[in-house]
Amino acid sequence: MVSCLNKNYYVCTGCALLCDDIEVEVSGDQITTIKTACRKGFSRIRGCIEPMPCIVNGKNVDINTAIKDAAKILKNADKPLIFGLGNSTSEAQKQAIKLAKRIDAFIDDTSSFCQGPTLEAILHGKIRTCTLDDVRNRADVIVYWGADPSNSHPRHLSRYSYFPRGEERQRGWEEDRTAIVIDVRKSHTAKICGDKFFQIPLHTDAFFIDALIDALSGKVPNMLFDYDIKNLLKLANILKKAQFGIIFEGFGIYNIEYMETMARLMGKLNEVSNFHLIPMVEHYNMRGFNQNLFEETGFLNRVKFKKCEKGFDVKYGVDYSIMEVLNTKKIDAALIIGSDPMSYLPRSAAEYLLEIPLVSVGPCENFTSRVAKVTIPSALSGVECGGSAVRMDGVKVRFEPIIKRARLSDEEILKRIIEAI
Amino acid sequence: MKLGKFLTAPEYRLMVVTYRDIFQSAALENSRFGEEYRKLSAVIRMDSKDIKKMGVTEGGTLVVKNSCGKVVVRVEKSAYDVPHQGVAYMPSSPWSNALVSADTGGTGVPKYKIIEVMVSDARGESITIIGV
Incomplete structure (x- = not known):
């Protein structure tokens, strides 16, 4: 949040421009007016009409049960995948990388098939x-x-x-x-x-x-x-x-x-x-994920971790890309965070996700969450939770939440999954 | 009974170029399962000469298919003032992605932007519902 001339300005997480001049009016926990944002940003800040439910095997559960079941799926998997994170804060991305190291996971994002x-x-x-x-x-x-x-x-x-x-x-x-x-x-x-x-x-x-x-x-x-x-x-x-x-x-x-x-x-x-x-990076913090993973491993996507005596090995390359791990059916569980591969990927590749246990974390329902075994609702970045992100040009931007709601952030959910493993 | 009902609709080869649309992106933020997102996504925009050649009605539905998949989408005349016969436009969406090959040629990158398809009159068949 930036204050200027007695006005508060917020950051829009609608795309990787991270416009920091958004004006809002709030009543209670509702945003009543959004000014300055583009059509896409306005829609992002206003929120979706189908929030992510908290579900395990099609049944509504409390968040503790969902996190516990998500942790169980990931712990029991031999070759789990963590994918998404372009719509998560840098702090959440670092937790996802920590989790990937803990469970010997593949980790990749949408930059794998774009920029x-x-x-x-x-x-x-x-x-x-x-x-x-x-x-x-x-x-x-x-x-x-x-x-x-x-x-x-x-x-x-x-x-x-x-x-x-x-x-x-x-x-x-x-x-x-x-x-x-x-x-x-x-x-x-x-x-x-x-x-x-x-x-x-x-x-x-x-x-x-x-x-x-x-x-x-x-x-x-x-x-x-x-x-x-x-x-x-x-x-x-x-x-x-x-x-x-x-x-x-x-x-x-x-x-x-x-x-x-x-x-x-x-x-x-x-x-x-x-x-x-x-x-022209699209998701608001795709570049943040790439930079965070790069700082940790020297690679910006398509990584597989494997624990070893000296810590962990990092494998990198096309064989570890989301497309190839799906095409070769190399994974046996997946944690999808703030993303919708059932929508973004070629359908024939994405259909493999129907064969494995999926955990979907995000603020809104999507095509992937509807086929997930576990879904965990998370706070909408920039609206319900703050953090930092990297703009399309590499500039780091910090942002504050506009309103406070009860939903946990991606970062908090990932921390609790790590604790439960 | 019309004899045409039993004949296979003629197929035409097109190259589909995908693009971003701000109205569709805004609709997606609101609801991926809503009518508005479907309406703005399940659409193919063609050169008016191609529409005329195929004998289909603007606003009607077309079968768009290739070896990767098949979808039924609404056909609209392209708003572009430059003729583009043989090339059609679809917004990037699960409908266009149903036609994208999973074979990345060892690159890990699907060919999202330019897709070779065959199109034919869907003869009133409804738009493909995805993700419900």
């Missing part, structure tokens, strides 16, 4: 990055690549990337900033960018990047697909002239091969210009 490699490159210093505040104050060329913040992060353009009059960009979007969209689809953000929308055919990102690197190097681009070369040269010219350029990388272009190509493009852009990259 993991980009964040890994950033954490290893292989890709130049900056903060959103740098963007607001300094950026003159802004590229949304496979990203549509108008829908995914609705206040991105107004708070940070395009419309603000930052310290060195006092003439704002009208004169001081150029916003570009590169995408296979004319998104809402592309409409804002007008003639700076560069639409590329499906499956051509890597070829497009190679051709762009040629253009930035002063070579004749080798176009391996149907594209107007004048358009590509126009784009290269804008990028070259950037004083402070930023690429916001969305889900639209992500794949493993692409990451290597993008790293080459960033290298070239920083030879001829000045560029940075920030991944």
